[in-house]
Amino acid sequence: MSTYAVNYLCRELLRDHAFRAAMKADPAGALARHDLTEEERTALLAGDVAKLYRLGVNAFLMGYLPRFEVCGLTMPLYNERIRTCAAEAEREAGA
Amino acid sequence: MAAFGPKGRDRHNGEIRVAKIVGALGVPHTPFFPALVEREGADCSTARLFAAVTRELEAMRPDLLVMFDTDHLNTFFLDNLPIFAVGVGSAFKGPNDEPRAVPIYTIPSRPDVAAHIRRAGVEAGFDLALVQEFTVDHSVVVPLHFMTPRMQIPVIPIFVSGHVPPLPSAQRCFDLGAAVKRAIEGFAEPLRVAVIGNGSFSLEVFGPRIAPGKSDGVPDPAWAERACALIAEGAYDALIAETTPRQLRKAGNVGGEILNWIAMLPSVDGRRPKFVTPQMEQGHAYAAWTWS
Numbered sequence: 001m002s003t004y005a006v007n008y009l010c011r012e013l014l015r016d017h018a019f020r021a022a023m024k025a026d027p028a029g030a031l032a033r034h035d036l037t038e039e040e041r042t043a044l045l046a047g048d049v050a051k052l053y054r055l056g057v058n059a060f061l062m063g064y065l066p067r068f069e070v071c072g073l074t075m076p077l078y079n080e081r082i083r084t085c086a087a088e089a090e091r092e093a094g095a
Numbered sequence: 096m097a098a099f100g101p102k103g104r105d106r107h108n109g110e111i112r113v114a115k116i117v118g119a120l121g122v123p124h125t126p127f128f129p130a131l132v133e134r135e136g137a138d139c140s141t142a143r144l145f146a147a148v149t150r151e152l153e154a155m156r157p158d159l160l161v162m163f164d165t166d167h168l169n170t171f172f173l174d175n176l177p178i179f180a181v182g183v184g185s186a187f188k189g190p191n192d193e194p195r196a197v198p199i200y201t202i203p204s205r206p207d208v209a210a211h212i213r214r215a216g217v218e219a220g221f222d223l224a225l226v227q228e229f230t231v232d233h234s235v236v237v238p239l240h241f242m243t244p245r246m247q248i249p250v251i252p253i254f255v256s257g258h259v260p261p262l263p264s265a266q267r268c269f270d271l272g273a274a275v276k277r278a279i280e281g282f283a284e285p286l287r288v289a290v291i292g293n294g295s296f297s298l299e300v301f302g303p304r305i306a307p308g309k310s311d312g313v314p315d316p317a318w319a320e321r322a323c324a325l326i327a328e329g330a331y332d333a334l335i336a337e338t339t340p341r342q343l344r345k346a347g348n349v350g351g352e353i354l355n356w357i358a359m360l361p362s363v364d365g366r367r368p369k370f371v372t373p374q375m376e377q378g379h380a381y382a383a384w385t386w387s
Binding site: 007008014058059061063066076082083090093 | 304
């Protein structure tokens with residue numbers, strides 16, 4: 001399952017401080033060794049967390065992207081982007 | 096061992112020589128609370144709420160804490176994700192996820208009691224994963240940071256998968272809690288045990304239903320209020336019945352943490368809590384059950 005790789009590297013931001021530093025300095029380079037689809041790689045580098053959410057990436061784990069401010073993401077930007085999926089998330093939850 | 100009867104009583108003098116459950120707590124584990132309390136001091140509402148449950152815990156004089164907890168993909172991950180697991184080790188460290196204002200603690204445990212609980216649980220039909228070399232995240236450590244900061248009381252964590260669907264059912268979690276209660280009460284040492292369930296009733300963290308400008312939100316405050324009301328009334332059967340898979344989805348991406356409270360509830364034997372105090376802006380509560 002491909003989204004596993006995205007979930008995994010999100011958590012690596014927490015665990016591997018060298019990877020965290022590399023993602024801040026040169027995200028494309030840091031992601032090169034990860035086995036991602038082009039769609040995932042493009043979305044990650046663009047900080048397109050709505051796209052990643054729709055691909056099935058775990059939102060809790062994506063929180064490490066703004067927490068450590070990688071891929072151009074800050075908490076306000078993350079908030080704005082992930083909330084564009086709010087209506088579909090409500091629908092899926094049956095809310 | 097031969098001196099113990101089937102109910103664990105010493106046949107010679109009738110003295111109870113098995114462990115007993117002396118109280119129960121429900122608490123939150125919000126990772127930013129330690130920094131908030133450090134900033135705002137002992138008079139802020141979170142500090143006072145934790146002080147209230149800590150007073151109850153201290154009055155229970157426990158020798159051991161058994162804590163139902165949901166790991167946030169730190170002890171476990173998506174490559175290996177047990178529905179239920181028991182931490183069996185002499186000690187474990189945490190937090191492993193860098194919440195602010197929390198030191199890395201070494202938390203003592205009781206591997207003999209933990210192994211006994213796991214064995215009894217498996218015999219009762221619960222497929223409890225074994226985890227022996229592990230660290231824990233803020234969800235175990237934050238409540239302990241407030242309640243037992245000297246880490247002098249051993250803790251056995253029992254992990255309940257509450258974040259990544261499919262989740263175990265509320266009834267299954269309650270039944271697990273009942274099996275754990277029986278196991279504790281069958282352990283041949285007169286330990287005083289407090290049982291803790293931790294987590295939120297309705298909360299979304301980093302998901303699409305977070306509040307504007309925040310990293311979290313309470314998607315279903317009515318459910319959090321309902322859960323508190325049912326707990327306050329001791330209406331545990333109703334709580335289990337209403338904690339449906341659909342309700343858990345509506346409650347937010349970490350709303351499944353209520354399953355930890357539900358797993359704790361058999362330990363209170365149908366009693367009502369001494370108090371259950373909601374903290375609705377976070378979709379959770381603080382509660383204590385005492386009886387001895």
